[in-house]
Structures are given as structure tokens and as C-alpha cells.
Amino acid sequence: MTAHDGADIEQSRLKLLKELATGGQGRVHVVGGPEGLLFKQYLEPHKVDGAALSALVALRQGLGETDRQRLDREAAWPLCRVTDAGRVSGFLMRRAPATMTWRSSKGDEKLIELSYLLRPPKAAWQAVRQPTPSERFALVMALVDLFQWLHAMGLVVGDLSQANVLWSLAPHPAVHLLDCDGVRITGRPPVLAQADTPDWLDPKSPPGMVSVDSDRYKAALMIGRVLAQDPYVTPGSPVALGRCPRRAAGHSGAAAVGSGGREYGARPDLGQWRTALAGRDTIKLLATRPAPRPSVNRSLFDGGTHRERGTIRLRDTP
Amino acid sequence: MQILPFYLLCDESGSMAGSNVDALNDALPKLHDEISTNPTVADKTRFCLIGFSTEANVLQPLVDLSDIDEVPALAAGGLTSFGNAFRTLLRCIETDVAALKAEGHEVYRPVAFFMSDGVPTDDDWPQAYKELTESATARRSSRSGWATPRSPPSPRWRTSVPSSSRTRTCRPPQPCGSSPPA
Numbered sequence: 001m002t003a004h005d006g007a008d009i010e011q012s013r014l015k016l017l018k019e020l021a022t023g024g025q026g027r028v029h030v031v032g033g034p035e036g037l038l039f040k041q042y043l044e045p046h047k048v049d050g051a052a053l054s055a056l057v058a059l060r061q062g063l064g065e066t067d068r069q070r071l072d073r074e075a076a077w078p079l080c081r082v083t084d085a086g087r088v089s090g091f092l093m094r095r096a097p098a099t100m101t102w103r104s105s106k107g108d109e110k111l112i113e114l115s116y117l118l119r120p121p122k123a124a125w126q127a128v129r130q131p132t133p134s135e136r137f138a139l140v141m142a143l144v145d146l147f148q149w150l151h152a153m154g155l156v157v158g159d160l161s162q163a164n165v166l167w168s169l170a171p172h173p174a175v176h177l178l179d180c181d182g183v184r185i186t187g188r189p190p191v192l193a194q195a196d197t198p199d200w201l202d203p204k205s206p207p208g209m210v211s212v213d214s215d216r217y218k219a220a221l222m223i224g225r226v227l228a229q230d231p232y233v234t235p236g237s238p239v240a241l242g243r244c245p246r247r248a249a250g251h252s253g254a255a256a257v258g259s260g261g262r263e264y265g266a267r268p269d270l271g272q273w274r275t276a277l278a279g280r281d282t283i284k285l286l287a288t289r290p291a292p293r294p295s296v297n298r299s300l301f302d303g304g305t306h307r308e309r310g311t312i313r314l315r316d317t318p
Numbered sequence: 319m320q321i322l323p324f325y326l327l328c329d330e331s332g333s334m335a336g337s338n339v340d341a342l343n344d345a346l347p348k349l350h351d352e353i354s355t356n357p358t359v360a361d362k363t364r365f366c367l368i369g370f371s372t373e374a375n376v377l378q379p380l381v382d383l384s385d386i387d388e389v390p391a392l393a394a395g396g397l398t399s400f401g402n403a404f405r406t407l408l409r410c411i412e413t414d415v416a417a418l419k420a421e422g423h424e425v426y427r428p429v430a431f432f433m434s435d436g437v438p439t440d441d442d443w444p445q446a447y448k449e450l451t452e453s454a455t456a457r458r459s460s461r462s463g464w465a466t467p468r469s470p471p472s473p474r475w476r477t478s479v480p481s482s483s484r485t486r487t488c489r490p491p492q493p494c495g496s497s498p499p500a
Contacts, residue, residue, distance in 0.1 A: 106351045115357040122384040124354035162358055198320075231361065232319060 003037060003079035003092050006061040011084040014039055025192055026090060039082060040181065041090040042192070050088035052191045053081055053181060057091070059153070073097075074146050075177040096176055099168040102127050111178075114222070115162040118231035131169055138173035140226050141277065146175055147219050148270035150183070151212055158182045158190065158210045160218035161197035162231065186212065199232065204264040216267035223273060321418050322363045322426040323380060325410065327403050328392050329434035331371040335394035338435050343391050354384040362426075364418070366410055370403035371396030380414045398436060400443035404450045412453070 015032035078091040202214040367378035377390040
């Protein structure tokens with residue numbers, strides 16, 4: 001297994017134990033081995049940009065140990081590419097943490113997706129423990145931290161939605177990003193054509209385009225929807241933050257939810273979200289204002305409009 | 319909010335007695351589990367169960383599956399009136415779509431799955447079928463799935479919204495020859 005060094009691995013070397021799920025882009029299999037890794041096998045490998053996938057693998061390999069551990073903890077990041085007869089057929093990734101799964105009454109194991117945070121609980125998924133207001137706030141801050149960190153690394157997440165983020169409360173509130181092959185390095189093409197999720201589209205983004213700014217819009221949706229427990233909140237709609245801790249329901253937090261819908265290119269970044277959600281007042285820094293002009297005693301420099309002028313002879317007189 | 323009305327028409331005529339109707343009754347909790355435990359899918363779908371034999375009965379009116387804990391079981395007996403099934407389906411679609419729109423929802427074209435083991439015993443069903451498929455509301459129906467239990471019957475379910483909601487055992491019933499027009 002070469003998941004540790006990031007080198008490509010031949011698909012024929014993988015022992016596929018069980019198919020976990022099928023999505024629009026691929027199938028996810030459990031792979032035999034001590035680490036219990038997953039193999040995402042693309043349904044249309046001829047459409048895969050192998051170089052883009054390689055860049056994601058290389059990015060992880062280039063991280064320091066602490067950052068790499070964080071990435072593995074908070075994202076199902078591509079560990080290495082899988083090839084089949086010389087063509088990229090998928091990649092290996094880690095399983096989501098066990099704390100981010102639950103069992104339905106039928107005994108099926110299901111992932112604890114963000115969708116369970118976006119609405120009042122229902123009996124059908126009562127096994128998913130709902131967070132207290134302060135835990136909910138901590139989950140939002142964990143989301144902000146994660147997206148801010150990914151943006152700081154020069155990445156565009158692309159498809160932020162209720163299905164691509166998992167969460168758990170034990171041992172502490174934490175989040176985990178799925179479908180990380182949808183992430184792209186800023187300015188570079190994606191691994192596959194950009195996937196989007198209904199109800200999570202940026203109405204002001206140019207069609208088919210994602211950017212750090214569209215990420216910021218979708219992050220605003222995510223923050224507002226988690227805090228309001230309403231899956232359809234948009235920046236233009238009223239947000240009821242009654243279930244949130246006082247600090248998040250403060251003026252700055254509510255205003256920030258609304259500001260997520262600013263013009264394309266002008267959405268608040270995740271750092272601004274962090275400040276707004278902290279509920280602190282802000283202090284205008286003097287250095288950001290222009291220095292006041294000193295008063296000028298013009299009489300020292302200006303002799304007035306009536307001056308006695310001499311003449312300058314330009315030619316010698318004979 | 320966009321809603322996908324989803325109708326399941328199950329044959330509960332006498333010929334379905336035994337393993338056929340048992341298979342359907344076993345599958346209903348699985349269908350409920352798949353949809354109701356996915357809040358996003360449950361939000362977007364509304365489910366209606368129609369059982370038909372000599373008559374057709376709305377066993378479960380259109381509902382959010384995550385709001386219910388039980389559903390009436392199918393019980394075999396009687397003849398196989400496709401006509402009553404189609405007429406009941408049409409009445410439900412027309413009423414439900416209007417009600418959903420009145421609540422402010424945007425309604426996806428309804429999906430109907432028709433599960434039967436055999437041949438209709440009524441003669442006028444083609445007319446009912448024609449009225450169903452040619453009605454203004456049903457013409458907007460994007461898909462209808464036709465499923466007949468195999469031997470042994472094994473209805474299986476796939477759930478997602480909205481494009482891939484169809485049973486894997488779909489095939490057109492002999493009298494129709496092909497899926498109805500979109």
C-alpha cells in the first residue's frame with residue numbers, strides 16, 4: 001500500500017471487500033488491509049484529470065506532520081491515486097471517523113451528515129444526538145476554522161453542501177469534509193467537472209464557475225443554516241438565531257449572515273466570520289484611517305495675489 | 319420548497335397472496351428507512367401508498383415519510399382492476415399537486431411506481447390509463463415505473479431525489495407494451 005508516500009498504486013493490487021456506496025461520480029469500496037482504507041472508483045475514468053488529482057495528493061505530501069495529521073482528521077483527502085492499465089481509475093482515502101456514523105433502527109450504518117443539523121430532529125433519526133446550543137456554536141466555529149485553513153492553503157472547496165460535511169460531538173465537536181477530490185487548487189482545473197448541489201448554488205457566481213468567493217457564499221449559507229436550523233435560509237431571508245448562544249446571536253453575527261449575499265467578489269472571508277461569530281465589538285484601528293492634514297499657515301508660503309514682479313531679459317541688448 | 323410526489327401502486331389482488339404480498343410488506347419498512355433517515359431526501363419527497371384489487375384504496379395519503387411510524391399493510395384478496403388503480407392515482411395526483419402548490423411548494427413532476435404480478439381482470443382499464451396519461455397534471459409526470467415481482471419476488475429500492483428513483487425490477491407490463499409517455 002502506498003497511501004503513505006502518495007505514489008500511484010495499481011488497482012489490481014487492491015483487495016476490494018465491500019461496496020459501501022454509489023454516487024454520481026463513483027463507487028466507494030472498502031479495501032482490505034490494516035488501515036481499512038476506502039477506494040473511490042470513478043464511473044467515468046476517461047473524464048478524470050489525473051494531474052489535478054495528483055496535485056491534491058502532492059499537496060498533502062508537502063504538508064508538515066502536524067498539518068497532515070489535521071488534514072487526515074478533518075477531511076477524506078486523496079492519499080494516492082489508483083491506476084488501471086495506466087489510466088487513473090480512482091484514489092484511496094481514509095474512512096470517516098467512527099464517531100461520525102450512526103445506526104438506523106434497521107441496523108444500517110449511516111453517516112452523520114450536516115443535514116441532521118439543519119432542521120428540527122425527527123423520530124426517524126432520533127439516534128443522532130442533537131447538539132446543545134453551545135455545541136452547535138462550536139460546530140460552526142469548527143466549520144469556519146476548516147474552510148479558513150483550506151483557503152489559506154490556496155484551495156477552493158467548490159461543492160459545500162449538507163451532504164459533504166460530517167460532524168460529531170464526541171469527544172468534542174468536530175467536522176469532517178467529504179468528496180475532497182472536488183477540491184481544487186486555486187487557478188487549476190478540477191479533477192472532474194464541478195459538481196453542485198441544489199439549494200446550495202451561488203446565484204451571483206458566473207455559470208459553472210467556483211472560486212474562493214463562491215465558497216464564501218456557500219460557507220455563509222452553511223453557517224446561517226446550522227445556526228438557524230433551517231436548510232433553506234439564504235442571506236436575503238430573515239434568520240432566526242434564537243437557538244444560538246447569545247454571542248452568536250449578537251448583532252454582528254446576524255449582520256454577517258446577511259452580508260454573505262453581497263456582490264460576487266465582496267463576500268466576507270472566513271476570518272471576518274470568525275470575528276462576527278465571536279460576538280465582539282470591533283475597534284477601528286487608527287492606522288487604517290488617513291492621517292489628518294495639518295493646518296497650514298498659508299501666509300508663510302504665499303505672498304498673496306498682488307506681487308511685484310521684475311522681468312528677466314532673455315537677450316542681451318546691444 | 320421543491321417537492322417530489324411519489325406514488326406506489328401495489329397490487330393486492332388474490333393472486334398476490336403469499337410470498338408476493340409478503341415481499342411488498344417487507345419492502346415497505348426498508349423504503350421508509352431509506353427515505354426517512356435522510357433528512358434531505360425526506361424533505362423533498364412525499365409518499366403515497368395505493369393498494370388495488372377489485373377496488374383501489376389510498377392506504378397512506380401523501381405524507382412526509384419521516385412523520386409516520388406505521389403504514390397500513392397490504393392484504394391480498396379480490397380481482398385486479400388496473401382501471402380503478404389508474405383512476406385513483408389520477409384523482410390523488412390532481413388533488414395532491416394542487417394542495418402542495420397552495421402551500422407554496424414548487425412541485426416536481428410526480429413519480430408513480432406500479433407493482434403487479436399479473437394480468438388485469440377489468441376490460442376498461444385502457445381508457446382509465448389513457449385518461450391518466452393524457453390529463454393535464456399527469457402529462458407533466460416525468461416517469462412511471464412498472465414493476466412486477468419476479469419469482470421469488472424481490473422488490474428492491476433505490477432512493478434518491480429526483481432522477482434515479484426507480485425500482486431495479488422495473489419492466490413494462492404486458493398489456494401496455496411500453497412505458498407511458500412523459
